[in-house]
Amino acid sequence: MVARQFVEVSRIRLEGMQGLLTAFPKLLASETRQHTFIDTESVRYVYQPIESYFLLLITNKTSNIVEDLHTMQLLAKLVPDICGPLTEAHIRDKQFDLVFGFDELLTAGGHAEQINLQQIRTNLEMESHEEKLHLMIQKTKLENATADRKRQEVRIKEEQREKARQERAAGISAKASGYAGFGSGYASPTAASSSYSSQSSFGASTPKEYTPEPLKAPAPSLSSDTDVGMKLGGGSKQGSSFLDAMAAEDDLQDIPPVTSAASSIAAEPKLPDAVGSTDPVSLAIEEKVSVQLNRDGAVEQLEVKGSLFVAGHDPDSSACRLHLRHSSANGVNFQTHPKVDKKLFEAQSILALKDDTKPFPPSRVAVLRWAIKTQDEAFLPLNITCWPEEESNGKVEISIYIIHIYLYIFTTVSLEYSMDRDNMVLENVVIQIPTGVVDPPHVSQIDGEYRHNPTDHVVLWRIPSISSS
Structure with a gap:
């Protein structure tokens, strides 16, 4: 306490x-x-x-x-x-x-x-203007000191590089002067050989000319007991065999040597190209529904935004027209792509490019968009009803159609969902139920699956498929 x-x-x-x-x-x-x-x-x-x-x-x-x-x-x-x-x-x-x-x-x-x-x-x-001002001044001083330190480090490194450059230049000039003095007092091999050949005939009719043999590189000496020091990179055969035995025992494979980025890229096998669609033209429709309801369940605002995507995979068949069936009497606003013939769509509900000779592009392009804002409950894809009531036993029972959750709060909440559209099937539906507590709920029975998120104080109920049946 x-x-x-x-x-x-x-x-x-x-x-x-x-x-x-x-x-x-x-x-x-x-x-x-x-x-x-x-x-x-x-x-x-x-x-x-x-x-x-x-x-x-x-x-x-x-x-x-x-x-x-x-x-x-x-x-x-x-x-x-x-x-x-x-x-x-x-x-x-x-x-x-x-x-x-x-x-x-x-x-x-x-x-x-x-x-x-x-x-x-x-x-x-406990905010203080004087404290903030003091902290800002201290931060500015620290930044200035850091910048000054970096400038000093750069200056010192430049001086060290310049000094090393001057020392190397002085050493090269000293070596060059030493080589010149050594060469002045030494006869060239050609002059020596010619002088020798002119004085060593020994009575022969034709004097032999002496040619110096080229120097041979010394053969690498074998290691002996008198060698002193450490040799890097020369692993012994015994150590190699021991490592090979360990690798064979653990079923390990040799690691290939590291190569450069260019060589590794060149050595990579070429990935197969993406398998294209077998259909000459593919269509895709995406719709997003956003709904705001009040506490009584009445629709305050319902907004639907949709897009029609077209992709042409065959150039010969992509120069086509799409005949759609839609109705603009219910307040739906349509917007066509700038390259689509808008007058033809408004008159005959046909989507076609302004240039009939050009096909639809192979990439996915939104050629038609639509939006609607209404308060009509008939547009709701799913109806969820909530019935809260208080209990005296200190527990909460949340009944959502066929899911029953018990929580330790002083309220009972019953939820049920319904769907009236015969031509619609909702898949992978997730309903988020706020609980307001960290403790996990007790679920007696469920259709689908659920997951409790203690951080956000919610229960996520996932239903694989919902239809009117």
Whole structure:
């Protein structure tokens, strides 16, 4: 228990308060719950149920019950606004925020402040213009320091690169001068060979000419016991065989070497082309229905938006005309594509391009659109009726045609759906039922399937198919 006390409280006083809290469940069980307050000999309990919890306000019997009820209503709005879903974990996590919110509404003497929920939110946020200005100045200083640091890093890197460039240039010039001095005191191999051949005839009639043999690259030496150091990239045969044995035991495959992006793209097999439609011309109709109903079930606004898509897969057969059957007497507004002959459609209900020699494009194009706004209930694809009623056992029973859901609220809601159109079949229908609680519902029987979403406090009921039969 977390308690916020404005004055010093003795142990006896604290035990007395604990006794008052302990007596509340017993008094609640003995009452018939016709009121939201209970009077005892010394104090008055003003309470309000919130989901599976009770919000309790203990006052003296001389207090104004009307003001106490108004304070309780404001507290009942404040608690869900701070905690969100009313679970034990959320209440424990927001316990100090709840205390701060109670302090904004109740003063030190136990009197209620003349304040609304929006003002309490503003006070809890504790916004300060001076604090915002200070934070903006600190943020600007931090951004300037970061930008200055980056500029210094770039300057230092440029200086280091320039210094390294100068050192490399100085080293190359020094090596070039050393090579020049070495070459001046050394005779070329050609001059030496010619001098040798002219003086080593040994009496032969024809002097032999000496040609120096080209240098051969030294053969790689085998590793010996005297080698010192570490050789990278030269795996031993024993280690390789050990890894091969492990791979064979685990049924692993060799990983191919990593290649460049261009080579990998070139090596990929060419994917087969998408299989086109076998029909020369394909049509598709899409409609979206948006309905707003009032609490009594009357239609406030019904809007239907539809589109007709055409795609020509065969150039020889795509240069065609589409004869439609529609009626504009019920207030439906039609709009044709700019390349469609509008006069022909309005006169004969025929969709055709202005240029008869050109076929319909192979891509999917909306050639006709229509929209209607009405309040006629005959356009509703599905009728859903809701019958709420209160229960005294603290449970909620939601009956939707053949789905029964029981929730722990003080209301019973019965829903049923009906469909009067013989030429229409609805598939994959999802009905969203708000529950207002986190606890999962108990479903006794269902036609289709359902899923409970505790985050949004809803039950999603999915029906595979609905028809008039």
